[in-house]
Amino acid sequence: MWTLDNLPRQALKARYGFEPDEAWVQRLMHASVRLASGCSGSFVSPEGLVLTNAHCVLRCVSELSSAKSDYVDDGFVARARADELRCPAEELNRLVAITDVTERIAAATANRSGQAYVDARDAEKARIEAECVGDDAASTRCDVVELYGGGLYHLYRYDRYQDVRLVFSPEYRIGFFGGDPDNFNFPRYNLDMALLRAYEDGEPVRTDAHLKLAREGAAPGELVMVTGHPGTTRRLLTVSQLQRLRDVDLINGLLYLSERRALLWQYGRGSEEAQRQARSDLTFTENSLKVLRGQLAALQQPELLGQKRKAEARLRKAAAAADGDPWAAIAAAQRAYRALEAPYQMIERALGFDSKYFELARHLVRAAEERGKPSAQRLREYQDAKLTRLEQTVLSSAPIYPAYEQTKLAWSLSKLRERLGPDDPLVKLVLAGDSPEALAAKLVAGTRLGDLTLRRRLWEGGFEAVSASTDPFIQLARAIDTVSRELRQRYETEVEAVEHKNAAILARLRFETLGTQTYPDATFSLRLSYGEVAGWEENGRTIEPFTRLAGLFARATATEPFALPRSWLDAKPRLDPRLPLNFVTTNDITGGNSGSPVINREAEVVGLAFDGNMHSLGGAFGYDETRNRAVAVHSAAMLEALEKIYDAGALAREMTAP
Template sequence: MAPAASAFTRSRPVRSRHLLAVCIGGLLGAPAVLADEGMWTLDNLPKAALQSQYGFKPDQAWIDHAMQASVRLAGGCSGSFVSPDGLVLTNAHCVVGCVQGLSSAERDLQNDGFVARAREEELQCPAEELNVLREITDVSGRLASAAAGKQGQAYVDARNAEKSRIESECVGDDEAKTRCDVVELYNGGQQHLYRYHRYSDVRLVFSPEYSVGFFGGDPDNFNFPRYNLDAALLRAYEDGKPAQVDHHFTIKPEGAEAGELVMVTGHPGRTQRQLTVAQLETVRDVSLINTLLWLAERRAMLGQYGRSSEEAARQAQSDLTFTDNSYKVVRGQLQALLDPQVFAGKRAEEARLREGVDAAPWNEVEAAQVTARQLAVPYMLLEQGRGFDSRLFGIARTLVRGADERAKPNESRLPEYQEAGQGRLQQTLLSKAPVYPEYEIAKLTWSLTKFRELLGTDDPLVKAVLGTQSPAQVATALVEGSNLADVAERERLWNGGAAAIEASDDPFIRLARIVDAPARAVRKRQESEVSSIESRAATQIAKVRFDKLGTTVYPDATFTLRLSYGDVAGWDENGKPIEPFTTMGGVFARNTGAEPYALPKRWLDAQGRIAQDTPFNFVSTNDIIGGNSGSPVINRDAEVVGLAFDGNIHSLGGNFWYDPRLNRTVSVHSAAIIESLKSVYGADALVEELLQK
C-alpha cells in the first residue's frame, strides 16, 4: 500500500519547500527533468539521462523484455512474471479482493494466510484479470480528425465513437485474450493505442497472514522504518493450464544494495502534474475536501460496524484498511496543495509556459471550473455512486445500464460498456465473491444518510429514493428484498437484456433505474461543459509544451506501463539520517503482541529459523504513485531485487510533483521474500521455481 507516516515525517522542512518551489518554477528553463524524477513510457525512455547519471543505456531487447515481463492487475495494481509457468509476483494488499472473495467465516484465508503446495491447490480468484502490454501505436491523427471543429457534447461523442472503433478493430474476434485501450498522454497531446494480452483465469498461489502483510497498520502506513511482507504470488492460466510465458524476470536472492541503480516497471494510476493552476485550485478546494470528509466518515462507520462482532470485523477488514490508506493519501495531497510555496512554484511554471503564446486555452479551462465546482457533489453522489455505498447497487447499476447501452450501436455506447471491455465487465459482474447482507445494510444506511444530507431533504431525487422512510429502513428493505447476491440471477438479467430488466421487481434494479437518468444528466454536463473543454484546451497546451520542451518531459500517469529509475538511498529528516534498510530481526523487536504490531504464531515459531540480518524493507529514489503497488524493482540486468509496495510520507504530494530530496519508494527486499517462503512457510517448491534461471 502507500507508505506510512511517523511523527517525525509529518512536517516538511521549510528549506525543502523552497527547494521544491525552485525545482518546479525552474522546470521550463531546463532541457530535461531534474534528478530521478519521471514515470516514463517505455517507447520514450530518457536514455541519455540514464547513461549520464548511471552509465546504463538499455537496448531495445532489454526494453521489450521488461515490457512483456511486467504485468498489470486490471483492478488497479502492478506485478511481474517471475517464472516461465505464469507465476506472478505482486503485493499482498493487491490480492486482498481475491483472498477475501475466497474466504469465509469457516476458512479465513485473509488472516490465516495461504500457501498452495502443489499446482492443484491453487485457487481461482473470483474476478481477477492480468494484462501484459504487447504493442503501442500512435493514433493521435485519427482522434484529431474525428473531433476536428467540434465542441461540447459533439466533441465528446465524436472522440468516444472513434475510440470505440479503434479499440474494437484492435480486439477483433479475440476478446477472450486481447484487451485494447486508447490512452491519452500529455493531457491529450498524444493518443496511443495499447494492446494487451489478457489473462482472465488467475489463481492464488501465496498470500501471507494479514497481520504480516499489513504489519504496523495505519500508524506505520507511509512511514519508514517499515517491516512488511507485502508480497503475494498469483499464477496466470490459459486453457486450464499454467500459462507459458516467453518473458519473465528472475529473482536475485541477494537483493538490492545501497547506492545501486534500480528501476521500477509498473502502472502508476493517475498524476496531476500537468494540470493548470485553475484546475489545481478546484482539486484543492473541492475534490480533495469532499473526498476527505467522505473517507473520514466512512472510516468511522466501518470501524463501528467491525466492533460489533468478530465476523463483522472480518467482513469490513479490507474496506477499512483501504479507507484508512486513502484517507491518509488524500490528506497528504491536500496538505501539499495548501503549501503556499508549492502553489507559487506551480504559478511560476505556468507563467513560463504561457509566455509569448495565446492565453485562450488557460482562460477556457479557468471558466469551466465554475461548472466543475457546481457539479462536484451531485457527480460524486450519483455518477460515482458514493450516495449508494453497496456492492448490490453497483451490480444493479451495471445490469440496468448494460441493458440500455448494449442495445445501441457500439460506437454510441458509454465507453465502459463497449464491446472491447465486455469480458472484464462480465467477469466482475458475475464474480462469486460472497455478499454479506448485514454489511450491505450498514454501508447503505450510512451512504443514504449522506445522500440526503448533501442534496437536501426536499431534493426530488432524495424524495424518490427515500419516500417517507428513513435511510435505515430503505437500506434494509433493499438488501432483504434483493436476489442479486445470486450469481445465476445476475447472469439471467444480463442475458435477458432490456426486457428482463423491465420485468424485474428486484428493489435494487428499481433503485438503479430511478437514479440512472439523473446520474446520466450530471455525467453529460460534466463531460460536455467541463471535460470536453479541458480536453480540447489540454491538447493546445500540450502543443505549447512540446514546442518548448519536446518530449523530454514525461506524460502524467494513466495506469499504463511506465519505468522510473533511481538508486537505493535513505534521506535526511530534520538533521537525522534515515537509513535505507530494515532487517527481518527488526520485525520481532517491533512485535508487541497487540494489533497492529502482533506477529502471527507461524512467524513467532519460525523466529529461530530466520536469518535475523536478512534485509526486509528498503527505500529508493524511484518516482512512483498509487497503481505502482506490486511493481518489480529490477536492476540493470533485469533481475528482481525488490517489490514496491509504498512510499514515505513525503511522497504523498507525488500526485502533483516529485521532490528528489525527500520522496522515497518503499519496497520489500527480494532476500526477505525468499527467506520468508523458505523459513516461515516451508514453500520449498515455490522458492525453487522463483530461483530457477
C-alpha cells in the same frame, strides 16, 4: 514515469553508464503485468507465476475466505497446482504493443467542442479499440491511452488473462504489519508480497519473458528501476484545477472517507465475522484517507502553487494568439464543476448508494440499454472492448453479505440526503418518505441480486429481462438513471470536454518547448522509473535505506497492529536477524505501482514496491528527488520467508531458476 517507447536513454547512460537495448526493453515489457483491479506485478517464472503485493490481492483473498477458512488472517499457501484457488474477479493484462493513434483522434474531433467533442472522441476511441480487439475479446484487451493531457493518444494492446489463481498470501499481521500508523512511513517492516498464477485454457501460461529474483538484492547507491502501472498523477494540471482539487475534491473526499472509516470500524466491532467482512474495505479506506491527507497537505504549501504559477506564466509567454486563452477556459470549467460537484458525486459516481447490490443493479440496467446501441455510441464502460471485463465483474462468484451491505447503504443514503438536502427532488424520489435506515432494510431484504444464477439470467436476457425485473435495486437504479445520465452529460460537456480540449492546446505548447523530453502524467499505463537505493534527511536526522529482520522483532508487540503471526514467532530462531526486510529508493512511483518489481540492470528482481513515504504523497503534483521515496520488500526477505516460514521452497526455487 517513462513510457517504454520513450525511455530516457541518454540520461541513463550519462548518470549510470547504463544503455538498455531493445531486447532488454521488450523482455521487461512482456514480463510486466497489470492487475485490472488497480495494481502491478510481474511474471517470475516460465509457468505463469506472478509476483505482486499482498494488499493487491486482499479482495481476492477476502472473497475466497469464509468464517471457516479465513485466508486473510491465516494466510494461504498452495503447495501443489491443484491447490491454487481461482480469484472470483481478477484479470491480468500484459502489454504487447503500442501504436500512436493521435492523428485519428485529432481528425475525429477537429472543429468540435462541448458534447460534440466528447461524442466524437469517445466514438473514435471505441472504433480504434474494437478494431484492435477484433473477434478475440476473451484473450485481448485494447485501451486508447491519453498522454500529455491530450497531446498524444496511444493504443495499448494487451494479452488478457481472466483465469487468475491465488498461490500465496501471508497472514494479514505480517502483510500489513504496522497497519495505518506505519502506512506511508519508514522505517517499515512488512512482507507485503503475494503470488498469483495466470492460466489459459486450464493450463499455466507459458512465457519466456519473465524475471528471476536475485537473493542478494541491491547495494546503497546502486541503480534500480521500477516497471509498473502508476495510476494517476496531476503534474500537468493548471493552477485553477489544483485549486479546485484542494478546495473541493480533497476536502469532500476526506470528510466522506473519514465517516466511512468510522462506520466500517464500528461494524467490525460487532463480531469476528463482521470484522472479517469489513476488513478489506477498511484497509483500503484508511489507505485512501492517508493519500488524500498527504495530497491536501502538499497543496496547502504556498511554495507548490507558487512554483506552478511561475511555470504557467512561462508557458503563457509561449502561447500564440490563435490558441485563445486555454487557462481561462479551464478556469471556467472549474467554476462549472463546483456547482455540479455534489449531485454528480453522490448520484452518478454513486457515493450516495454505497452497496455492492446497487453497483450490480446499475451495471445490469445500463448494460441492458447500452448493448442495444452501436458500440461507438455507448457510454465508455459499456463499449464492446470493455464488456469482457465488465461481465467478469458482474458475474463474480464473490460472496455478498446482506447485513454489511445494509449498513453501508443506510449510511450512504444519509449522506445523499445530507449533501443534496431533504427537499431535493431526487432525494424525495429515492427515500419516498422512508428514513435511510428503513429504505436500506427494505431494499436488502427484497433483493435477489446476491444470487449469481439470477444475475447471469439478467445479464444474458438483456433489455427484456432487466425491464421485467421487480428486484428493488434494479427498480432503484432504473428510477434514478435519467437524472444520473443528465449529470454525467453535464460533467462531460461543461467540465471534461473543456479540460481535455484546452489541455491538448497546452500540451502542444509544451511540446514546442520540451517535446517528449519529459514523461506524461500517470494513466495506469506501463512506465519505467529509474533511481537508486538511498535514504534521506529528515529534520536533521539521517533515515537509513534498509530495515532488517531484527528490527521487525524489536518493533513487535502483543497488540495490533504490531502483533506478529504465530508462524513468524515460531520461526524466529531459524531466521537471519541481519537480513534486509524493507528498503527505500529514489524511484518516482505512485498508486498503481503497488506490486511493481524493483529490478537491477540485469533485469533481476531485487525488491517489490509496496508503498511510498509521506513525502511521496505530494508526488501527485511534482517529484522531489531529495525526499520522495519508494518503499519495497527486499528479495532476500521474500525468499527467506517462503523457505523458512511457509514451507514453500518450491515456489522460491521457481522464482530463482535460471
